[in-house]
Amino acid sequence: MEIKIKALTPIWTGGVEGKPDRLHTTSIIGSMRWWYEVVVRGLGGYACDPSSEKRCELSGKEKTREERLAKLCPACYLFGCGGWKRRFRLEVQSNTSVPFQLATLESKNKFNHWWLSQIFEDSRGTNLPFGEISLSLNGDDDVIDQVKALLSIMVNIGGIGAKTQYGYGQFDWDDKIELKNAINTIRQFLSGNIFKSGSNKDKWYSLTNFWYYKLSITSDNGLVNKFKNANLIGNGNMPSDYLPVSFDIRYKMPSSGDGTGLRSAYYSFCRHSMSKEDAKQKTRSLFGTLENDKIGSRIFVSHLFRRRNIDNNHHLKVWGFTDDSVGKVVGDELKNIFGLDKPPSIVTGKELINYSRGEVQ
Ligand SMILES: [Zn+2]
DSSP states (O other): OEEEEEESSOOBOOOGGGOOOSOOHHHHHHHHHHHHHHHHHHTTOOOOOTTSTTOOBOOSOOOSHHHHHTTOOHHHHHHOBBTBOOSEEEEEEEOOEEEOEEEESSOTTSHHHHHHHHHTGGGTTOEEEOEEEEEEEEEOHHHHHHHHHHHHHHHHHSOSSBOGGGTOOOEEOTTOOOHHHHHHHHHHHHHTSOOOOOOOOTTSOOGGGEEEEEEEEOTTOHHHHHHHTOEEEESSSOOSSEEOOHHHHHTOOOSSSSOOOHHHHHHHHHHTTSOHHHHHHHHHHHHOOSSOSSSOOSEEEOOEEEOTTTOSOEEEEEEEESOHHHHHHHHHHHHHHHTOSSOOOOEEHHHHHHHHTTOOO
16 A cells, blocks of 8 residues: 655655665664554553564474464564564655755854764765655555554654654654554554563653653744744755754753753753752763763654644644653743743653543544
């Protein structure tokens, strides 16, 4: 089947030495697997860490479907592992691309500008997929249903491809399934098969430690208008379909009375009850480190993007894999940054799980 999605912010799929060059299907599939693990764990299933030695593997001696399933977690069943092939074929095609661009309110030689220029130095002059993207999907019906449910969840509460914490990979899909039904489709698949059992580690990404915000910000917002004139890193003019300013929001706003940015706000919050060193460590463990990707980010911030088929607003999605109290700090700071009347409403993964439980489709 043919799935047509629309990238609302550029999609990052990596390439040679991490440089974006073309749309890499492996990166799209990697992000899909990552989200499938999140949902499986959230629904009480086991999903192995595919980078660990305890990942699933088949020896080839298994004789029956039952024997194979008993050695596969649902994610490995669907996406494959040693001795077992992925259950679906996917070809991804993009016809439109846009130049690599990031923007910050900080001027040249100030930290944000300097850091973005350094870290994305190799990306200047490259192009990233944007706009209509077609996914050609082949597999058995029950597998296709899982993939459709999964994409529907990603479109709703996350993103696709790599570097979604830096604003990339927001997309829309006209035929997406309602979130509740999508979660239930995966729930039913898990309860209808006996997969490998195991225990998920607490720190693993899961819907049980998940929350998100969706903001729709009107075009007269002062900060949005400032961002329209932010300093660009990369070629060309500021795009009109999105403002690539995730970094300022997520990391640190230049001091201008617009709030301090999520990372800075969280650090200040920690300092109420912790030493400098502890607050630093705690902040790093959630936002990752700038120097390398050894500590994965647990807080994700989209760029500001438009949904022209719906309204003239700028949209922002922020999500995290932490306990809800961190989400609360993030919501309060989003209010500060954008000068909102009240914090946006948080939706938690636990609510999603309960809300979809037992509902008849
Ligand atoms: Zn597995």
